[in-house]
Amino acid sequence: MQTTPLLKVTVVAEAVLRERLIEEILSAGATGYTSSAAEGDGSRHLRSGDLPGDNVRLETIVNEQAADRLMTQLATQYFPHFAMIAYTTEVRVVRGEKYV
Amino acid sequence: MQTTPLLKVTVVAEAVLRERLIEEILSAGATGYTSSAAEGDGSRHLRSGDLPGDNVRLETIVNEQAADRLMTQLATQYFPHFAMIAYTTEVRVVRGEKYV
Amino acid sequence: MQTTPLLKVTVVAEAVLRERLIEEILSAGATGYTSSAAEGDGSRHLRSGDLPGDNVRLETIVNEQAADRLMTQLATQYFPHFAMIAYTTEVRVVRGEKYV
Amino acid sequence: MWDVLRHNFCSPLTLSFGLGVAARVIKSELTLPRDMYAALSIYLLFALGLKGGVELSQSSVAAIFWPAVVTLLLGCITPVTSYVVLRRLGRFSPSDAAGLAAHYGSVSAVTFLAAQQFATALGEPLEGFLPTLLTLLESPGIHIALAIGAVQASRAGRAGATAKDRPAVERGEGHSARGLKEVLHEVLTARSMILLVGGLLVGAVTGETGYEPVKPFFEGMFKGALTLFLLEMGIVAGSRLGDLRQAGWFLIGFGIVMPILHGALAVALGHWGGLSVGGCTVLAAMAASASYIAAPPAVRMTLPEANPTYYLTASLAITFPFNLLAGIPLYYQMAKWIAG
Amino acid sequence: MWDVLRHNFCSPLTLSFGLGVAARVIKSELTLPRDMYAALSIYLLFALGLKGGVELSQSSVAAIFWPAVVTLLLGCITPVTSYVVLRRLGRFSPSDAAGLAAHYGSVSAVTFLAAQQFATALGEPLEGFLPTLLTLLESPGIHIALAIGAVQASRAGRAGATAKDRPAVERGEGHSARGLKEVLHEVLTARSMILLVGGLLVGAVTGETGYEPVKPFFEGMFKGALTLFLLEMGIVAGSRLGDLRQAGWFLIGFGIVMPILHGALAVALGHWGGLSVGGCTVLAAMAASASYIAAPPAVRMTLPEANPTYYLTASLAITFPFNLLAGIPLYYQMAKWIAG
Amino acid sequence: MWDVLRHNFCSPLTLSFGLGVAARVIKSELTLPRDMYAALSIYLLFALGLKGGVELSQSSVAAIFWPAVVTLLLGCITPVTSYVVLRRLGRFSPSDAAGLAAHYGSVSAVTFLAAQQFATALGEPLEGFLPTLLTLLESPGIHIALAIGAVQASRAGRAGATAKDRPAVERGEGHSARGLKEVLHEVLTARSMILLVGGLLVGAVTGETGYEPVKPFFEGMFKGALTLFLLEMGIVAGSRLGDLRQAGWFLIGFGIVMPILHGALAVALGHWGGLSVGGCTVLAAMAASASYIAAPPAVRMTLPEANPTYYLTASLAITFPFNLLAGIPLYYQMAKWIAG
Ligand SMILES: Nc1ncnc2c1ncn2[C@@H]1O[C@H](COP(=O)(O)O)[C@@H](O)[C@H]1O
Ligand SMILES: Nc1ncnc2c1ncn2[C@@H]1O[C@H](COP(=O)(O)O)[C@@H](O)[C@H]1O
């Protein structure tokens, strides 16, 4: 099976940021994203919204440059103020051309 | 801690495919799978079911050959028609013998 | 973008263990965790709680030593009795110093 | 007629649907939580079946026979007429035409409910076995349309089409070859089918006495729950409005004219089968309606080449609101006209 | 007797349970959404407590004293009889026997509700403090059974059993040593316990006047909501039918005979404690029932060696339907016989 | 006064809230499932709007005019008084003060409902247009406070503060510069706003006749659903009790005294605007209340530097319970005093 090496960027953040982060993902050059609900706790112990503990997990498969753009944007614009974590994982994608 | 290097195959697809994909996973030789709900958007902008945005995320930890079988099957049988993404990640598994 | 290489430990287990596993994660030295709902099936075909199929997925980003402590604890204390799977993935984390 | 229309426009059902559409149009994030939507639909279908069963236990087989025949007939005719019109006049591909025909050959339970409420509000008596007819109409249309799609596309395939154009059913692959059988099982055991048929059976066995203590829940709450459900349907329909352009003028016309034709046919057949004015109205609403719960997953799995935008937009954003706002009153006028 | 049985079979509760089982048997994907199931159980438990509290506020302490003593007695006896029978006659391992005993020593709220509805439908007056007895019966059995399991398995351990046979509690490990204490806290603060006891307190303080405005919600909707809940219980029980083979004939027999014995004992003790025919019936249903909400997680955490298939299948797929269909009418006959 | 207080303490609403707090304090895991909480709040807001709309359709514009003016006035005054007190007396940072002011300048729908139930239980007649006033009070306070925050912090910024202290709005970054506009759209199209305003419109158009069939659902179930909702609010408030220490004494005092001052002002203005005793009580409860549904996400997005612990704890764990237990009866006494 022929696969393409790409990066998966995972962001777990306060749910209130969902729409904004999706915009960031797409404007960093991603062709898609996957989102799911999550809970969690970290150094900030803080959450917003009407119910505590609400987080969103966003994942996007992108090439290295887009990953870098996205992570840089997150690090400078969001990390100082919001509860979140972001990391990349190396993955091998079926029909990877689609996502570059 | 002794761990075994294996592959995790992740498939995010239209929820309507859930049962079929689980069958594919098991018939590719997997000993188990984990499934969770997801939403997302991609190149096809299309979803089915009574509510839009419904996706399912399936993950299975398998050896390389099973991963290859599964990905090939997905690429030929499902990718042409359905909204989905599939990729592998290298993982190190506790008691990995179980999953080979 | 400057990132730190760390390990992500993923545990998928019977939902009844959620609180205990979070304690294990924190006492292994993690600074946080992310939890989400999952379903699944594996070698044990067993689940508990009032509804079948209930699993929890816990993820924590830690350094190698903490990962090792956590995995060892899981392997000795939980694997013999409970339905679960645990594995590590190499990730590169933004502002990784926070999680060491 | 205008009075009836105005009354229909001002009902909480219609207004809630409109509110949902409006909420989407102004880009509100309002949406019913997934489980609430599912809970409401489970409640509505089961309550509908239950009440239908209680009433069914008081109907004679003789009274149901011809209406049932007529309903099954409609279940066989409407997918074929839809397919032919879409292929010949609309130049849709076999898959797209069959996918749409499966929707228009089946039935929308909420349209049924809206018609029922409409007729009741006007004081029209309704036959107790109408929910039974609903269950009869649900599945045949889907299977006929999917079978047509499979056959047609296989012919197209033999005539030299590429693999992508042929439905999976025909490509002889292990998992897909079971397509139609799987779908038959799936449609018959689908949530909505089990709740409706199961509710009918429970209601028929338990009868009036057993129904009494659960009536405040299943009957007293019914219209309110339906109002909330229509709010969500408005939201979903509203989010499909943007796809209307992609659907094109032909499909918009089809989504309005075809229901009228099917409705008229149903009124005629229903009258001939002995249904009352109210019964004809509801039967017409059923025949005119397009499924958007049972059909979409069945079509998606069996005819993946059919473009979901077409069938989801047509049933949800065109035909459902049309029936809700204008169709049902129109079928009622037809029924009154034919009866009197 | 047959009349009572037939009446019971034809109630919407029993029929909905049967529908759920049937849906599983024909492999339908029907299932209540998780949050709807949770919402229904929260509603049912809180409503049960609330109403119980309002009625409790009108009961005298004297009237409750002996019934409460009798209930606690049952809470101490039933886990022991279950354990002994399972070990001696059934040759189950200490862990498996203790795990099952925890379930049969506790109580199923839905069985309580079914018995309550059954008695009310027959016009039997019920003591207002029965829900209070339910809360008394919930936890002692679980703790006694788990303690027996811990002690027995530790003995077995000392007698040379392998580590896998010993319960975690006894292996002196950090996290497990807290087992029983943790479980005590967990059972007492479990969702169901808080809702029942909390509802009782709220109801007792607010009284008739405070209850009046919320009565349509908590009382009017009760039976309908219970009907939907039983549909889901049928689905869950149906999905366990396949495990009956694994459970074996002994467990099937145990799941039917043990409830009858416990039920008979409860009828006798209840009568002696001054309960009415209806009260005896409900107390017997409680004693005869096996928990499947409070006990499973407690047992899973404390006695992980106990095979969940045994206790889940026995309580859900054997004892619950047996009580629902035949047990409750049987206890009623016993109660009438002893009273008259 | 004591009678009124006792009556208020013993209502199921207050007791359920207390039960929720208690459940958290004893560390129970009880919590309403997320979708059930959302479903209840959707139901409550829509039902509130619907009923308000039906009643509004019977009110004259003249009757509403001055009360509406007075309400908007309160919406402009309360965020400013809150901000000034928090900055001057409390020495909070501009962001923290503005974040809190946005909450106290807006309104809590559940406090409104509790006041409404309170007044109704005492037999006080209420103006039909009160829900309309609720929607008027929801958004102005949020925008005023956020604007103050933006301006103040930008000044602070120019005066040499570090980037971290300046609100995102002022840092001229692509995504943040849209802050206030985005927030305006978000607040106006927020779930709660659409449901309330939409409900009002639907109710006003459909009127008494259209409302009748859905009344058992939207009115009959209302108090019961509100009781369950307050249970969850108690749980959430209880989980914030631990943050009271972090909030500090000033904030605790602020969360009690500020509502009393705002309540008194509202009673005076309401009386002057022609409201009845009941109307004044409800208006005071609105002005005194702090939002915890609309305000938190708006503040979090626009003023991320504001510490959420402050505003969530103050509105949920201090001001809401204060109003529920003592505030509403107090405003009622004030209203009676000023009226008589
Ligand atoms: N070490 C970690 N491992 C996994 N997830 C984490 C970790 N730390 C934080 N998170 C997630 O990121 C969210 C925000 O974390 P923080 O900004 O550290 O408060 C938490 O709610 C968790 O869901
Ligand atoms: N680049 C991507 N990164 C992450 N998930 C994606 C990506 N593209 C698509 N997906 C997921 O795969 C589903 C189908 O994508 P597609 O087939 O491209 O329409 C989407 O709904 C997403 O959940």
Ligand SMILES: Nc1ncnc2c1ncn2[C@@H]1O[C@H](COP(=O)(O)O)[C@@H](O)[C@H]1O
């Ligand atoms: N090969 C696998 N790949 C992914 N998840 C698995 C796998 N095997 C087991 N699991 C997950 O781990 C849980 C317990 O597995 P087990 O202990 O094998 O019964 C299952 O319910 C699945 O969610």
Ligand code: NA
């Ligand atoms: Na149709």
Ligand code: NA
């Ligand atoms: Na028992």
Ligand code: NA
């Ligand atoms: Na206010």
